[in-house]
Structures are given as C-alpha cells and as structure tokens.
Amino acid sequence: MRDQDTFFVGYLPAPPDVRRHAMLAGLILLTGFVLAALTLGRSPLDIGASSYGDELAITGVYSARPYPIVVAAPDTAHPRGRSIMLGGEGKVGAQEFGAAFDGRTVTAKGVLVKRGQLDMLLVGGADQFAAASPAQQQLVATPLGRWRISGEICDGKCASGGMRPGIGLAHRACANLCISTGLPPVLVTNAPVEGSAYLLLANVDGGAAPAAIADLVALPVTLEGELERRGDLLIFRVDWSKARTS
Amino acid sequence: MSVRYTPVGWNANKVVYDALLAAVIVAYVLVFIWAAERPGGAPPYDDATIRMRAFGSCAFVMLSLVLAIGPLARLDRRFLPLLYNRRHFGVATCVVALTHASYVIGWYFSFSAHDPYAALLSSNTSYARLGGFPFEIFGLAALIILLALAVTSHDFWLSFMTAPVWKALHMSVYAAYTLVVAHVAFGALLAPVLQPLQIVVPACALGVVLLHVLAARQEPALPEWQGWIVVGAANRIAEGRAIVVPIEGGESVAIFRHEGRLSAIANACAHQNGPLGEGRIVDGCITCPWHGFQYRPEDGCSPPPFTEKVATYNLRLENGAVLLDPRPNARGQRVEPLIVEEARA
Numbered sequence: 001m002r003d004q005d006t007f008f009v010g011y012l013p014a015p016p017d018v019r020r021h022a023m024l025a026g027l028i029l030l031t032g033f034v035l036a037a038l039t040l041g042r043s044p045l046d047i048g049a050s051s052y053g054d055e056l057a058i059t060g061v062y063s064a065r066p067y068p069i070v071v072a073a074p075d076t077a078h079p080r081g082r083s084i085m086l087g088g089e090g091k092v093g094a095q096e097f098g099a100a101f102d103g104r105t106v107t108a109k110g111v112l113v114k115r116g117q118l119d120m121l122l123v124g125g126a127d128q129f130a131a132a133s134p135a136q137q138q139l140v141a142t143p144l145g146r147w148r149i150s151g152e153i154c155d156g157k158c159a160s161g162g163m164r165p166g167i168g169l170a171h172r173a174c175a176n177l178c179i180s181t182g183l184p185p186v187l188v189t190n191a192p193v194e195g196s197a198y199l200l201l202a203n204v205d206g207g208a209a210p211a212a213i214a215d216l217v218a219l220p221v222t223l224e225g226e227l228e229r230r231g232d233l234l235i236f237r238v239d240w241s242k243a244r245t246s
Numbered sequence: 247m248s249v250r251y252t253p254v255g256w257n258a259n260k261v262v263y264d265a266l267l268a269a270v271i272v273a274y275v276l277v278f279i280w281a282a283e284r285p286g287g288a289p290p291y292d293d294a295t296i297r298m299r300a301f302g303s304c305a306f307v308m309l310s311l312v313l314a315i316g317p318l319a320r321l322d323r324r325f326l327p328l329l330y331n332r333r334h335f336g337v338a339t340c341v342v343a344l345t346h347a348s349y350v351i352g353w354y355f356s357f358s359a360h361d362p363y364a365a366l367l368s369s370n371t372s373y374a375r376l377g378g379f380p381f382e383i384f385g386l387a388a389l390i391i392l393l394a395l396a397v398t399s400h401d402f403w404l405s406f407m408t409a410p411v412w413k414a415l416h417m418s419v420y421a422a423y424t425l426v427v428a429h430v431a432f433g434a435l436l437a438p439v440l441q442p443l444q445i446v447v448p449a450c451a452l453g454v455v456l457l458h459v460l461a462a463r464q465e466p467a468l469p470e471w472q473g474w475i476v477v478g479a480a481n482r483i484a485e486g487r488a489i490v491v492p493i494e495g496g497e498s499v500a501i502f503r504h505e506g507r508l509s510a511i512a513n514a515c516a517h518q519n520g521p522l523g524e525g526r527i528v529d530g531c532i533t534c535p536w537h538g539f540q541y542r543p544e545d546g547c548s549p550p551p552f553t554e555k556v557a558t559y560n561l562r563l564e565n566g567a568v569l570l571d572p573r574p575n576a577r578g579q580r581v582e583p584l585i586v587e588e589a590r591a
Contacts, residue, residue, distance in 0.1 A: 041277065163292055177355065
C-alpha cells in the first residue's frame with residue numbers, strides 16, 4: 001500500500017520515498033549549518049593588531065600609585081619618557097611584586113602585551129624586579145587641566161591584547177574580575193585625547209579607582225576629572241560622583 | 247517500542263540520524279573557526295573566544311531547530327523522520343551548550359585567585375540596570391534546565407515520573423529557549439558594530455514562534471449538538487488515517503478509520519504525548535508518528551507484550567454525520583467500532 005509506504009516508523013526500515021525525503025532534509029540541514037557558520041563566524045569588528053609574548057626588560061622609576069607603572073627616562077623614541085603599566089600573569093595585579101621599590105629605579109622583566117599605543121608588562125613575581133643604578137630622576141606629572149571624556153572602561157590587560165577583543169559587554173564580567181584583582185582600569189576613548197586613545201584611570205586623589213567602577217565597566221560612559229601626563233602615559237583622575245552612563 | 251530499558255535502543259535509523267547530527271555539529275564548528283580566524287587578517291577574537299562563540303551560536307541554532315521540528319512535522323509529515331530521534335538532538339544541544347560554557351568559565355573566569363564559578367556569579371552584579379545586566383545568569387539558568395532535560399530524557403525517567411509529569415518537565419525547554427534568547431540579547435547582541443548574530447537570533451526566535459502559531463491553527467474547534475461534537479461526514483477520514491478533534495481542557499481526540507470502521511482514542515500517546523492522530527494504521531494498530539508506539543483502535547491498548555493504554559471515546563452516526571462524545575472512557579476500555587455506510591459500498 002503506497003499510503004502506508006510513505007509513513008515513517010523509526011524501528012522499521014524507512015520506505016524509499018521517506019528515505020529520499022530524509023536524505024534531502026539531511027543535506028539541507030548540513031548545508032544550512034555550514035552557511036550559518038560562515039555567516040556567524042565572520043565579524044566586521046576591527047580592534048587592530050595586537051601582540052603578546054615579546055620579552056622585555058625596562059629600567060625606570062617604579063610608581064605604585066594609582067597602579068604600578070615604570071617610567072623610563074626620555075630617549076629618542078620616547079621623548080617624554082616611556083611609561084608602561086605593570087600586571088601579573090593571569091588575572092593578578094602587580095601591586096605586591098614591586099611594592100618595595102616605590103619611587104626607586106628598577107629593572108622590571110616580563111612579557112609585553114601591546115595593542116596600538118597601549119602596552120603592559122606582565123611580570124611573574126617579585127623576583128622579576130631588581131634595583132638598578134644609576135638612579136633616575138622621577139618624572140614630574142604634567143597637569144593637562146580638567147576634562148570631560150567619553151569612552152568605555154576596560155581592564156588594561158585585556159584591552160592591551162591579553163584577550164581579543166577584550167572590550168564590549170560580553171567581556172564585562174571578565175574585565176570586572178581583572179580590575180577587582182588589581183589590574184589597572186583604562187578608558188578607551190571615543191576620540192583621541194592629547195594624542196592618545198587610552199587613559200589610565202585613577203581616583204580623584206590619585207589613588208586606585210573605587211570598587212564602584214564595576215557598575216560602569218563596558219558601558220558607554222562620560223567621566224570628568226583632572227588629566228595629567230606621566231612619561232607618555234595619560235592618567236585621568238576621575239571625580240567618580242560625576243560619572244555618567246549614556 | 248520496548249518492554250525493557252536499554253541505554254539506547256539503537257536501530258539503523260537512529261545510527262544514521264546520530265551520524266548526520268555529529269557531522270552537522272563538527273562541520274559547523276570547523277567552518278565557524280575557519281571563517282572567524284580571518285586568514286591573512288587580524289581576527290578580532292582570540293582562539294578561546296572564537297570557540298566560545300562557535301559552540302554558543304551552534305547551541306542556539308540547534309535549540310531553535312529542536313523546537314521547530316515539532317510544528318514542522320505537524321505542518322508537513324515529511325519532517326517526521328527528523329522528529330523520531332529528537333531526544334538525541336536535544337542531548338547533543340546540551341553537550342554543545344556545555345562546551346560553550348566550559349570555554350567561558352575557562353577563559354573569562356579563570357586565571358585568578360577566585361573560584362571560577364564564584365567569579366561567574368560575583369563579577370557582574372548590576373541586576374538593577376538593563377545596560378550591563380549580568381546576562382551570564384540567563385545562560386546559566388538555561389544550561390541547568392537543558393542538563394535536567396538531558397539527564398531525564400531516557401524512557402526510564404518517563405516511566406518513573408509518569409508521562410504527564412515528564413511531559414510537563416520537558417516543556418520547560420521553552421523556558422530554556424527564552425532564557426537563551428535573553429542571554430544573547432543582553433550580551434552578544436549588544437556588540438558595538440552590527441554583527442550577523444544580531445539578525446540571525448531574532449530571525450530564529452521569530453521563526454520558532456511563527457511555526458508554533460501555524461501548527462496550533464491546524465485544529466479548528468467543531469460545533470456541538472446535545473453534548474456531542476459534530477465531526478462531520480465519515481468520508482472526511484481516509485482509510486488507515488485519522489482526523490484530530492479538539493475537546494475541552496486543551497485535550498484532543500483522534501478518530502481513526504480502519505477497514506471501514508471508525509474508532510476514537512485520546513490523541514496523546516502514552517509514551518511521550520506524541521500526536522497519535524497524525525499517525526497511521528500499521529498492521530491493524532494505530533501507530534504513533536513519533537516513536538512508533540502502537541495501540542489497537544477498539545480498546546486503546548498496546549498489543550502484548552506491551553502494556554501502554556490510552557483512553558477511548560464513544561462515537562455514533564446521526565443523519566450521516568459522525569458525532570463524538572467528548573467524555574473519555576477508562577484507558578483501555580473497549581468500544582465497538584462504528585461501522586460507516588460508505589465503507590461497505
């Protein structure tokens with residue numbers, strides 16, 4: 001009976017026309033999934049090139065506030081002096097590793113992560129710091145006035161290439177976790193500020209950003225505060241009570 | 247049909263089904279990774295994030311399809327072979343979703359002094375605001391539901407819980423799907439640039455809703471006369487097939503025609519509430535289109551050695567029209583089939 005032949009019963013051999021339809025459905029399914037993968041796999045997001053893994057030793061003055069940085073003396077490549085943020089390996093801040101060297105000249109060794117102008121040296125522990133001589137003079141921060149700046153708050157490690165893309169809402173919880181462990185928060189600005197698209201964020205008193213920053217991470221924000229330059233790094237001392245999301 | 251429990255009652259159709267399913271998943275993930283790595287350019291995502299996105303999007307598409315198979319099979323019976331092994335499809339979806347979650351935990355929430363699972367729950371607590379809402383919680387809730395459904399998907403649990411409880415539990419797949427849509431909507435869909443996902447996810451969700459609406463319109467209500475439902479002329483029902491008559495309380499009755507005689511039984515299969523009325527008479531038994539469970543038309547009992555039973559209903563002829571008494575008889579109660587005029591012609 002043809003009518004019964006077209007009825008599929010799973011534990012019986014499939015009738016020829018049912019088998020034909022099933023094979024066609026399977027082929028369509030496979031093709032559909034491949035096309036979906038091709039479509040969804042591509043992304044127009046462009047965050048620029050980043051590098052992770054170059055070993056670097058930098059000598060300069062260690063500064064613990066607001067977050068650990070080393071500021072090397074000016075040279076031809078960095079006429080204002082090279083400032084580099086420090087972080088630990090993994091989601092760990094470098095505060096404990098170099099605390100004994102605050103204000104002193106050190107050589108710090110680690111792995112460089114870099115995206116555009118933003119870079120960070122990842123140090124494995126306190127043994128990666130060594131006192132260096134001759135002692136360098138600590139660079140004086142240059143005040144750049146009061147600013148209101150819009151952008152997105154990220155953690156400095158992921159944003160500088162620790163993860164890709166390391167920005168956006170999907171990465172928000174990861175960024176919060178990074179910042180809570182002592183890694184420095186940065187503001188990725190909507191437009192360059194004094195030639196830089198990244199600002200290291202601090203509290204208005206020059207210390208670390210407050211824990212409440214977690215509510216603002218990965219959202220479009222407008223921050224207000226005092227901007228200063230230390231070496232080639234811009235530090236934004238934010239009045240957090242005036243922070244706004246949009 | 248089986249009278250004993252085995253981990254999987256394999257047969258040729260299931261093997262082909264599962265092989266195709268595995269091929270589809272592997273093809274999707276490999277092609278996704280290939281496309282995302284953007285050969286020759288700087289990919290915006292690192293390897294772990296690409297895999298996270300590959301498995302996450304694959305699970306979403308699979309879950310959409312799992313929910314679409316039911317209404318598709320009702321609208322066009324040629325999709326029934328897809329439905330036969332749908333439980334394996336569901337379990338595979340859960341495994342793919344679990345792989346997505348393991349990449350998220352292993353990448354975003356590891357490498358710190360905190361427990362990764364505690365970090366997952368504590369790193370974003372902005373529950374009071376829409377922007378930046380911790381969308382991970384939606385995904386976690388959906389994953390818990392999918393895990394519960396996968397674990398209880400075996401027929402042992404169906405028998406242990408009883409069909410109504412099992413069915414009610416497994417209807418929570420719709421809650422899981424809603425949670426998954428919310429998970430994506432509050433996370434990946436809020437990307438700063440337009441991404442294909444922002445089109446595909448709403449399209450899939452709307453497609454699932456549309457298919458369910460269209461399938462639900464297949465059973466229009468019929469008029470009543472003196473407490474009986476007027477089904478209409480007997481020749482509406484083809485030999486070996488049934489029509490489905492909705493009754494009060496969201497239930498429905500399947501009226502089958504077999505060798506010129508009509509019999510009415512509950513439309514819900516005792517196995518997984520499959521739509522018996524969309525099945526056929528095979529070897530003299532009503533055969534469920536989902537998994538082939540069988541019932542005798544006259545008493546709603548599975549043939550020995552099987553023990554499943556469904557309720558029967560009374561029919562009568564009045565001025566050439568078939569009438570259905572919407573009050574059910576006991577499950578397995580014999581009702582003499584209604585002989586219809588034209589069958590003898």
